[in-house]
Amino acid sequence: MEVLKIATAGSVDDGKSTLIGRLLYDTNSLTTDKLEAIEKSSRKKGFDYLDFSLATDGLIAEREQGITIDVAHIYFSTKKKSYIIADTPGHVEYTRNMVTGASTSQVSIILIDARKGVIEQTYRHFFINNLLRIKEVVVAVNKMDMVNYSQSVFDEIVADFKQMQTKSEFKDQNITFIPVSALWGENIAEKSDAMSWYDGETVLSHLENIKTEDFNEISQARFSVQTVIRPKSEKYHDFRGYAGKITGDSLKVGDKVTVLPSLTGSTIKEIYFFNKNYNEAPAGSSVTITLESEINVARGDMLVKFDELPEQTKILNATICWMDGKALLPGNKYVLQHNTNSVLAKIDKIDTNISTDFSGTIQASSLKLNEIGHVSIKLSKAIYIDKYKQNKENGRFILIDNQTNTTAGVGFIN
Amino acid sequence: MKEILVNNALESEAIYIFREVVGQFENPVLLFSGGKDSISLVRLAQKAFHPAKIPFPLLHVDTGHNFPETIEFRDRLAEELGLKLIVRYVQDAIDDGKVIEETGKYSSRNILQTTTLLEAIEEFKFDACIGGARRDEEKARAKERIFSVRNDFGEWDEKNQRPEVFDMLNGRIEIGQNVRVFPISNWTELDVWNYIALEEIEIPSIYFSHEREIFERDGLLWTASEHVYRNKEELIETRNVRFRTIGDITCTAAVESEAVGIEEVIREIRESSISERGARIDDKRSEAAMETRKQQGYF
Numbered sequence: 001m002e003v004l005k006i007a008t009a010g011s012v013d014d015g016k017s018t019l020i021g022r023l024l025y026d027t028n029s030l031t032t033d034k035l036e037a038i039e040k041s042s043r044k045k046g047f048d049y050l051d052f053s054l055a056t057d058g059l060i061a062e063r064e065q066g067i068t069i070d071v072a073h074i075y076f077s078t079k080k081k082s083y084i085i086a087d088t089p090g091h092v093e094y095t096r097n098m099v100t101g102a103s104t105s106q107v108s109i110i111l112i113d114a115r116k117g118v119i120e121q122t123y124r125h126f127f128i129n130n131l132l133r134i135k136e137v138v139v140a141v142n143k144m145d146m147v148n149y150s151q152s153v154f155d156e157i158v159a160d161f162k163q164m165q166t167k168s169e170f171k172d173q174n175i176t177f178i179p180v181s182a183l184w185g186e187n188i189a190e191k192s193d194a195m196s197w198y199d200g201e202t203v204l205s206h207l208e209n210i211k212t213e214d215f216n217e218i219s220q221a222r223f224s225v226q227t228v229i230r231p232k233s234e235k236y237h238d239f240r241g242y243a244g245k246i247t248g249d250s251l252k253v254g255d256k257v258t259v260l261p262s263l264t265g266s267t268i269k270e271i272y273f274f275n276k277n278y279n280e281a282p283a284g285s286s287v288t289i290t291l292e293s294e295i296n297v298a299r300g301d302m303l304v305k306f307d308e309l310p311e312q313t314k315i316l317n318a319t320i321c322w323m324d325g326k327a328l329l330p331g332n333k334y335v336l337q338h339n340t341n342s343v344l345a346k347i348d349k350i351d352t353n354i355s356t357d358f359s360g361t362i363q364a365s366s367l368k369l370n371e372i373g374h375v376s377i378k379l380s381k382a383i384y385i386d387k388y389k390q391n392k393e394n395g396r397f398i399l400i401d402n403q404t405n406t407t408a409g410v411g412f413i414n
Numbered sequence: 415m416k417e418i419l420v421n422n423a424l425e426s427e428a429i430y431i432f433r434e435v436v437g438q439f440e441n442p443v444l445l446f447s448g449g450k451d452s453i454s455l456v457r458l459a460q461k462a463f464h465p466a467k468i469p470f471p472l473l474h475v476d477t478g479h480n481f482p483e484t485i486e487f488r489d490r491l492a493e494e495l496g497l498k499l500i501v502r503y504v505q506d507a508i509d510d511g512k513v514i515e516e517t518g519k520y521s522s523r524n525i526l527q528t529t530t531l532l533e534a535i536e537e538f539k540f541d542a543c544i545g546g547a548r549r550d551e552e553k554a555r556a557k558e559r560i561f562s563v564r565n566d567f568g569e570w571d572e573k574n575q576r577p578e579v580f581d582m583l584n585g586r587i588e589i590g591q592n593v594r595v596f597p598i599s600n601w602t603e604l605d606v607w608n609y610i611a612l613e614e615i616e617i618p619s620i621y622f623s624h625e626r627e628i629f630e631r632d633g634l635l636w637t638a639s640e641h642v643y644r645n646k647e648e649l650i651e652t653r654n655v656r657f658r659t660i661g662d663i664t665c666t667a668a669v670e671s672e673a674v675g676i677e678e679v680i681r682e683i684r685e686s687s688i689s690e691r692g693a694r695i696d697d698k699r700s701e702a703a704m705e706t707r708k709q710q711g712y713f
């Protein structure tokens with residue numbers, strides 16, 4: 001079955017968790033015990049309605065404070081599709097968790113509180129969606145019940161959003177605006193009678209009609225070796241297979257390949273998936289590849305087609321989203337993880353800090369938690385890169401703090 | 415064979431995760447309970463490293479309160495695949511006075527497993543423990559990363575997890591820490607069952623309908639066993655049942671079922687969830703709908 005991966009976005013209390021809870025409820029995905037728990041705690045809190053956000057706020061601290069701190073992954077399915085929704089926090093403080101949730105998603109649902117309209121967090125989250133190059137965006141204008149289901153309020157917000165969109169550099173987006181009331185389930189799975197002026201789809205029917213095959217971006221095939229398989233058994237005495245995930249485009253038996261960084265050439269002899277041999281394997285598949293010639297290949301190496309070499313570089317220019325409490329400063333050293341390869345990295349220069357409201361860039365000398373900026377980085381060894389624009393998998397990396405081992409930032413190669 | 419591989423995204427993701435574990439850690443272990451999730455994990459690990467053997471051992475934390483079928487199954491599987499099986503017993507921790515056995519109506523050794531697990535991790539210096547937990551199981555689980563770091567005390571700092579972007583898994587840890595790894599994080603219960611059917615994976619017989627001595631409590635069917643507390647009013651009867659999950663005998667309830675094959679089990683799980691939820695949700699919906707109107711008047 002088709003799987004659609006979605007992430008929510010929007011400011012605190014815009015109703016992200018409520019919208020997801022409502023989707024679960026309206027698709028009969030909440031089990032009896034979960035529903036009872038929601039009823040019970042809603043009553044306990046003195047609400048005269050069901051607080052669906054309780055379906056997703058899984059941490060005690062979250063329920064106590066009534067906010068989402070970290071991403072929750074929620075699963076439900078209809079006859080047509082399986083859905084994975086990342087419910088992300090709206091708080092600026094937890095933007096890194098929003099990035100975590102959004103990074104694996106194909107669709108973003110940005111919520112806007114109808115009473116507040118387009119605000120700073122809307123800009124920020126739309127900016128992050130653009131940075132990640134999420135193509136399908138749904139803007140759900142929520143809490144329409146609190147503005148008398150007014151069409152003019154909705155139209156105004158749509159106009160504001162579109163104005164912001166013109167400032168964005170990423171133009172291949174499909175943006176759909178839907179007026180909703182998550183709490184009362186209006187235009188979530190069922191059309192709202194109160195908003196008869198709206199003749200578009202509900203959130204659910206829009207999601208149902210999205211074609212997931214449109215998300216497969218074909219670029220150039222890249223195969224990062226995760227581990228080398230050497231059975232040393234009698235039957236497979238000389239077997240030497242390279243295990244990894246194909247990205248970008250498919251690979252075939254007989255393809256002439258170059259192994260990076262050694263630049264040795266060879267030809268694909270076999271493509272294994274478990275105990276079967278295939279002639280061709282698509283992007284996204286985890287396979288084991290053997291080569292015609294015996295050459296030295298190790299974890300961190302990359303196989304590419306001989307006439308599709310990525311760029312070799314020891315200097316990176318990247319847009320970095322900083323996710324650590326300790327600021328990113330020139331001269332700082334990190335471990336840079338690029339696919340299965342790790343090298344040491346030194347921050348050379350922080351060029352600019354990018355305003356996430358699309359108002360441009362400003363000079364900067366550091367990047368603090370949740371800030372985004374253009375950074376140049378020097379590497380201890382050359383790596384083979386693509387631009388994130390051209391090849392998502394080979395155009396991104398993470399920076400790991402040497403002392404704490406935490407993932408401190410994520411980078412998109414320009 | 416001249417064929418094009420058809421990719422199964424969930425399967426490829428799990429295989430990718432297994433390979434990252436072997437690529438990034440010195441001394442991983444697969445936590446094996448004998449249930450359907452860990453059996454599926456073993457199949458995925460086979461796929462990840464074929465034609466080599468699975469390059470890490472299995473660890474079973476044995477509560478001593480098992481279904482005998484699970485233990486037989488466990489031993490046979492390890493033997494067939496030539497895997498090292500490590501078993502550590504909760505009973506030992508009880509005998510040594512490290513943990514105290516619960517008593518009473520709902521007593522179970524389920525939570526006592528933690529001590530034994532942490533000791534095994536220390537004993538063997540495991541740096542990555544692969545488990546079959548899924549995000550759809552439980553609210554707090556829905557929050558967990560695929561590589562989830564634990565400190566020296568085995569604790570999860572849930573409010574301060576590492577960002578985990580794209581498929582880039584960061585397994586760097588300090589000595590003494592370990593990482594819990596969840597390759598089937600993104601699978602649902604039905605995904606696992608469908609996979610077992612598709613792959614024709616053998617699972618313990620108690621997942622299928624069989625005659626069993628049970629008794630009813632709180633609307634659930636409990637196994638009659640010397641390990642399970644039962645009072646005089648709770649009468650034993652024989653019924654056709656199967657198990658939906660297999661864990662410790664003291665906390666695993668059976669469901670009535672006539673399903674003898676995997677397809678029937680899958681159908682029952684599908685349908686039961688609909689009737690289980692569906693009927694009730696309809697009730698509640700009309701209630702909420704009424705409230706909606708009230709509330710709309712208010713606004």
Ligand SMILES: Nc1nc2c(ncn2[C@@H]2O[C@H](COP(=O)(O)OP(=O)(O)OP(=O)(O)O)[C@@H](O)[C@H]2O)c(=O)[nH]1
Nearest residue numbers: 012013014015016017018067068090143181182183
């Ligand atoms: N009236 C009205 N209230 C709503 C609606 N949607 C959500 N709410 C309320 O708004 C509050 C916040 O909702 P949440 O779903 O927790 O918001 P959130 O966006 O998930 O918040 P964070 O995750 O902390 O960023 C709750 O009290 C909801 O009941 C709506 O459509 N109408």
